[in-house]
Amino acid sequence: MTKLTAEAAGTFAIAPTPFHDDGRIDDKSIDRLTDFYAEVGCDGVTVLGILGEAPKLDGAEAEAVARRFVKRANNMQVIVGVSAPGFATMGSLAHASMDAGAAGVMIAPPPHLRTDEQITGYFRQAAEAIGDDIPWVLQDYPLTLTVVMTPTVIRKIVMDNSSCVMLKHEDWPGLEKISALRGFQKDGSLRPLSILTGNGGLFLDFEMERGADGAMTGYAFPELLIDVVRLSKAGRRDAAHDLFDAHLPLIRYEQQPGAGLAVRKYVLQKRGVIASSAQRKPGSGISATAKAEVDYLLARVARVDRRASLEPQSSAAG
Amino acid sequence: MTKLTAEAAGTFAIAPTPFHDDGRIDDKSIDRLTDFYAEVGCDGVTVLGILGEAPKLDGAEAEAVARRFVKRANNMQVIVGVSAPGFATMGSLAHASMDAGAAGVMIAPPPHLRTDEQITGYFRQAAEAIGDDIPWVLQDYPLTLTVVMTPTVIRKIVMDNSSCVMLKHEDWPGLEKISALRGFQKDGSLRPLSILTGNGGLFLDFEMERGADGAMTGYAFPELLIDVVRLSKAGRRDAAHDLFDAHLPLIRYEQQPGAGLAVRKYVLQKRGVIASSAQRKPGSGISATAKAEVDYLLARVARVDRRASLEPQSSAAG
Amino acid sequence: MTKLTAEAAGTFAIAPTPFHDDGRIDDKSIDRLTDFYAEVGCDGVTVLGILGEAPKLDGAEAEAVARRFVKRANNMQVIVGVSAPGFATMGSLAHASMDAGAAGVMIAPPPHLRTDEQITGYFRQAAEAIGDDIPWVLQDYPLTLTVVMTPTVIRKIVMDNSSCVMLKHEDWPGLEKISALRGFQKDGSLRPLSILTGNGGLFLDFEMERGADGAMTGYAFPELLIDVVRLSKAGRRDAAHDLFDAHLPLIRYEQQPGAGLAVRKYVLQKRGVIASSAQRKPGSGISATAKAEVDYLLARVARVDRRASLEPQSSAAG
Amino acid sequence: MTKLTAEAAGTFAIAPTPFHDDGRIDDKSIDRLTDFYAEVGCDGVTVLGILGEAPKLDGAEAEAVARRFVKRANNMQVIVGVSAPGFATMGSLAHASMDAGAAGVMIAPPPHLRTDEQITGYFRQAAEAIGDDIPWVLQDYPLTLTVVMTPTVIRKIVMDNSSCVMLKHEDWPGLEKISALRGFQKDGSLRPLSILTGNGGLFLDFEMERGADGAMTGYAFPELLIDVVRLSKAGRRDAAHDLFDAHLPLIRYEQQPGAGLAVRKYVLQKRGVIASSAQRKPGSGISATAKAEVDYLLARVARVDRRASLEPQSSAAG
Secondary structure (H helix, E strand, C coil), X not given: CCCCCCCCCEEEEECCCCECCCCCECXXXXXXXXXXXXXXXXXXEEECCCCCCHHHXXXXXXXXXXXXXXXXXCCCEEEEECCCCCHHHHHHHHHHHHHHCXXXXXXXXXXXXXXXXXXXXXXXXXXXXXXXXXCEEEEECHHHHCCCCCHHHHHHHHHHCCCEEEEEECCXXXXXXXXXXXXXXXXXXXXXXXXXXXXXXXCHXXXXXXXXXXXXXXXXXXXXXXXXXXXXXXXXXXXXXXXXXXXXXXXXXXXXXXXXXXXXXXXXXXXXXXXXXXXXXXXXXXXXXXXXXXXXXXXXXXCCCHHHCCHHXXXXXX | CCCCCCCCCEEEEECCCCECCCCCECHHHHHHHHHHHHHHCCCEEEECCCCCCHHHCCHHHHHHHHHHHHXXXXXXXXEEECCCCCHHHHHHHHHHHHHHCCCEEEECCCCCCCCHHHHHHHHHHHHHHHCCCCCEEEEECHHHHCCCCCHHHHHHHHHHCCCEEEEEECCCCCHHHHHHHHHHHHCCCCCCCEEEEXXXXXXXXXXXXXXXXXXXXXXXXXXXXXXXHHHHHCCCHHXXXXXXXXXXXXXXXXXXXXXXXXXXXXXXXXXXXCCCCCXXXXXXXXXXXXXXXXXXXXXXXXXXXXXXXXXXXXXXXX | CCCCCCCCCEEEEECCXXXXXXXXXXXXXXXXXXXXXXXXXXXXXXXXXXXXXXXXXXXHXXXXXXXXXXXXXXXXXXXXXXXXXXXHHHHHHHHHHHHHCCCEEEECCCCCCCCHHHHHHHHHHHHHHHCXXXXXXXXXXXXXXXXXXXXXXXXXXXXXXXXXXXXEECXXXXXXHHHHHHHHHHCXXXXXXXXXXXXXXXXXXXXXXXXXXXXXXXXXXXXXXXXHHHHHHCCCHHHHHHHHHHHHHHHHXXXXXXXXXXXXXXXXXXXXXXXXXXXXXXXXXXXHHHHHHHHHHHHHHHCCCHHHCCHHHHHHHC | CCCCCCCCCEEEEECCCCECCCCCECHHHHHHHHHHHHHHCCCEEEECCCCCCHHHCCHHHHHHHHHHHHHHCCCCEEEEECCCCCHHHHHHXXXXXXXXXXXXXXXXXXCCCCCHHHHHHHHHHHHHXXXXXXXXXXXXXXXXXXXXXXXXXXXXXXXXXXXXXXEEECCCCCHHHHHHHHHHHHCCCCCCCEEEECHHHCCHHHHHHHCCCEEEECCCCHHHHHHHHHHXXXXXXXXXXXXXXXXXXXXXXXXXXXXXXXXXXXXXXXXCCCCCCCCCCXXXXXXXXXXXXXXXXXXXXXXCCHHHCCXXXXXXXX
């Protein structure tokens, strides 16, 4: 697998980790999920992120999951989330992943960081801990991680660490942040950097227009992300928004903190991609009412985008 | 003005506080804004909330703003946000507001509260501080306030304090919370309680179906909130969603923390309702790019809902 | 009263706000407390700080309390805490205080500030809001305020705002911070700045040795603070520590977050300085067991420092 | 090794994890440290706690460290901190530790828990995850962990989980909490529970008087903890306080968040117990000035307690 570079673009799916109902890792569903991402046209897959319930796996399990995704991914690049409370665990997983053929790793700041110096210092130490030959993605997700990084701080991290090649952008609000970073590049103070956006895709329509290179998020219809990225890059603004808006009610529903993962696993299960929507404990379930709401939203999306028409299958897979 | 009761329903607009460009309060825009809410059919107006930049006003200004809204409101009920770091300030504003004719007050928990006992204890003291003859609204907004109240805690607060008549519901995610509270009422453990929902209206479509009595939020097209509440209560589910979905791209754009207020004031200014979109310091502005994005969204909404067609006026007012 | 300058030094007592048992402000105890601080030799008094239950007062009460302290203070400088959720309230209290003769004001950062830019930006706006002719004290108290300021950020605030003349230092741990700031002054990158230390005096012994100019805290025996500051400045290291260590068990007991204020008011009441140890709601009381523990500690301190021998009075005032 | 029970009492030392200067684990120092704890008379040792830099070790290292301590501990009971972001890691370490002969494990709440229900739910799941035959210690440390547990919540956790046999009490302030819990036992609503106190020993004198069973903390002179616990249980109140007070200036110095560990490792190194004071990255060092301050404090303690007289060794080891 080629290593990740600052030229990376397109759509990277954030993969959930499939479990059996009893909490064991479901290897077959990992394979099917990987194949699904490849078939719909994803450029890459990011595994063991927050959505991937990574902290619920022990070290051996995490390495096994990363290897399985990488092995199956063929032409797609795989990024492995290696955020950990300590650098020993981070380094172990990073090396195991790269040895297995991953394209790069992703690192989020630990929640206790507050000052600019603490943040930039942490990432210097993290980059040193994994070794400067491993390309890595900086995750900027203040809503969940509580660490706030200004554009200036992000620039410093990128300029301090040559192995940092991508920003997973999911500040909220974040549109001005993309503009600020692209502005830094215009004025020559920031080197090339891939920016893929998260936040469930909730602002993907405008993020692309602000200069993002693509999407990296877990919406259960990665086809939509791929299309919006493609249409936007082709300059077909209205078409991009028309398609995006058709999915927005569901995108919004999926983007509920905590509850969103249950919705995504439910939809992926309905789509026949994973066998069970189970989460490892502690996890949140999805109520019958919520399922019916998702079904209703799917039916509404399907009026515009036939790929969301899941009803026949759902009776079998639901 | 009649006092607020647990039977309150419909749409209460959360009003921004209009300022002149130099930061002085703009009384004429308060009047025009109040008239606007009445004309479009709001049932009430909530002033001096978080959106209303309440903490930026000193005590005398807050009382003056509350009085002006109340005086102008005619048949609409006015709820005054009285959250304050201490009970003395809270009590002063509550009494001044009720003396002026307000229907009730709204109280949010201070951010340092953590345990269930701290939360329920705080609201007991707050209710005592304002006096038990003033009806009040419990604001549940963890995303901004960082205080997490379970359905059980909300029930205890409501049952402990007979003057608590309404929940401003804006937990996120929050659909299951509405269901849980309505379930408490079915099993007889919770007395009648009005539930109006906030969060910029982002989930109003399903919140109504879960049992909400209406909306209390600041979306710059309260007409949409009114229509969705009405259609939903009339059982016209698809029609409610169709209209809601047409506005959702803009609702989503407005619901960005911090940045959202600038968007709302910009739209209200475009609509000719307030004279300036200025915020008091410290405030966030809105970039030219963001304005263009909002204009684009307005034009798209206007394809379905003509009330969003502001282009002719915008050249004059923009 | 002379205005506060960067040459300020010595001991500034942080004054509690005395209340009657029913929560009304106790003016006579304000007078007696002020006289007490003057008699024991304080150089200044800081009122309406966190310890002073400032947020529990409404605007009019805060101004009245500030005026009363200032009027009574004679030769002591009075600093008024003006931290507020908004600049309108902050400015009103600052001007009222300076008009009444205060020496300066104190400003703490609001808890939502995170990044270096947010923090330095806030203080620029705050200094502008009160006007650049009012000398002010920067309060650095991360444990309670949750805002973390590096030495570099503090330097920037001081260099950005010529009216900032003093740091109330109460980071924890904080000894290296004093050394870092004094180092900045040695290398010429920081202008003169008075540093008075808080934290209940828990590290005053070493803070003086690190370069502090004195103490600004609320320990109920300001005599001890005065003595330690004096002995330390005179180079009598062992004597300073001997006296400090005799009080440390009580200093430590008083420095318990939340509970500490009740202890201080209890001791000041025992000393006959204030009439009641009551706090305004929401406040914490002091249990009978805790009172007995404080009495025991006082008796032990009194073996070394006779000023702590309060037993005869305590039976009357307790 | 006998399993931990609710009858546990005395002094459990919180052990730092000794590293070589290059960050590798120093097994020989683990042995020497364990022997030291046994020689001075500790009843137990707690390893891989927050002080033990546990998150910096990967899974295999953590198990190896736990095994080494257990094997060397002989008659002392060893408690292994197993707090982890997920139950898989927690369970692995718990079973490996118990298999190696540990007496029990310790679990702290993850920082995201807020409501009473979240907290009690978490510990139910954690106890289930490790299996109900492993005795465990509930760690209550809000200052660092940000999770606040009321006495009522602690009682519920203990009553819900029969395998919870001990509270590591380090709320701050916390004296009333001990009294409340012992009160619950008097009124029959709480079953027997060992309470050992932490917080660096800063309140050990009064914690014993409130009903604690002993100390579990990392003060570099566990002899002092042992003596205070013993004297207090023997009813020799003044003697306990006299000895405690002599150490308090150093106890206080060691109890600085973050910086404290560097002080402890420095003192243990001076005492010849561990070979290096190095911490794994990210770690805090200790400045030359701080070292001199600690040396000064040691010399002062040594005037009363000869065991603190380290000067001859210090020139060699320092």
